[in-house]
Amino acid sequence: MAIVAGIDCGARTTKVVTLSTDEGILRIGPMLSNQGKPVESVATQAIAAALQANGTGSKVSCIVATGTMAPKLRLAHFHQREPQCIALAIAKLHPTVRTVIDIGAAKVLVVKCQEGVPLAVAYNERCASGAGVCLEIAAEVLGVPVAELGALALRAHETVPVQSTCAVFAESEIISLIHSGKKLEDIAKGVAASCASRIFPLLGSIAWEQDIAIVGGGAGNPGLVQALQELIGCPLVVPEHTRYYGAMGACLIASEQVKDG
């Protein structure tokens, strides 16, 4: 028996998925905040916590890292890019999915894939608009936890447009909208629509195909999911454990490495 791990070091959080090769079950978690600590120590702590939770001993045969901060990690045996990891994970768990939208804190990544292989990839290179940080900033000025922003948007009766492309400028725009007496839920819907309108062109650039899944922290915002569905014109698959797709894919790659010898 060997234990392998996939670790996804994002801009904000580090996620771990482990697998014991003889049982073949992906064990999800934990997810730790990167706040205030070097990425290496967060990663070490996350792996240790995963092993302890599983009661599977302390020896990891292979660790594969992915995510923005992965190239800095010394504890990983291999690095793999996020599209490869996400394509593998979605093929294993949702084989009908052909397109994945991954909304991280700073990243918007779209991947067209088939049988675990990315065919086309697009992401936001220069600008954070449409990424999770926009939802965080909006939630903060609207005075709700980011996890509740989506539910707030779903209670809207109309959409208050948020015009600013830049998330930093959207913050001041939202404050003005609140002061001008607009309803919080209508602004929240406007925020979701604005993010969706930034994400949608990326999908066009990879010639998306159905089924489409959404993963990453942004998938936990039902307002964003609804806004995207309206733009795309078809329902989105919202899987369980949306924030662990990168780590799951990395873990699957780690298990292949062990099998290969």
Place this chain on the structure above:
Amino acid sequence: MAKTIVCGVDIGSRMTKAVILADAQVLASSITPTEVDSVQSARRAIEQALRAAGLSWEDLANIVATGYGRLRLPFARFHITEITCHARGAFHLFPEVRTVLDIGGQDCKAIRAGANGRVVSFLMNDKCAAGTGRCLERIGAAVGIPLPEVGSMSLLPVKEPLRVDTYCAIFAQMDVLALVNEGKTPGDILSAVLDGYTARVWGLLERVGIQAELCMTGGVAKNTGIVKRIEDRAGRPVKIADDPQLVGALGAALIARDKLPAGVESAPTTLHSNQSIQAD
């Protein structure tokens, strides 16, 4: 003959500025935070400056407004773009200036002016926080350094050279947080961030075409770290007013003098090349 009193008000995204002129002399000025109601902010800035000058609204022969809220002021007779006002203000202070770099809270403009101080061409970024005062403010917050100290901190001798060349203000902030987490020093981080920031702003200047002399206006001209880096790239000193934040309002006030209502007389505006403006 009584002096003609005029006022220029510049409603910025963060601060509202007012300058009161008696003929070509600055009588008083004010800088006050811009609140949600831009009309109210402008009124407050003008009243502060009037109080400092010992004057009242009735003394003002003309008011010109500029800046973000300029289209909504009921008491201004004219609304002029910030680009025109910054060029006018900079040219008044430094007649040899042909290029103006104005960086405010939410935008960044590179302006090329002719020998008469009129705008020849300009480029601006007002779509994104990259290269604005807001960007510097967020970066400062990420390293725990107040905005007024960001510039001097970035000029400390570098212990370990770092690179932060992300374009977006939010990406830069995240890169900075990661460097803080890795235990890098605020000075080294800010040095790297301001290098990248200056490179972006310089790109805007190059595209508009840099001609000597170069003047910086707006709140970011108070950041010694940015000014030093621009000077290093330009290979010459940058002209900066005593309070660069007031240059737009000064330009608006000068235009208010040029555009006096019919029946109000004034002596011709003279240029004082070494005149500087004082904030109170």
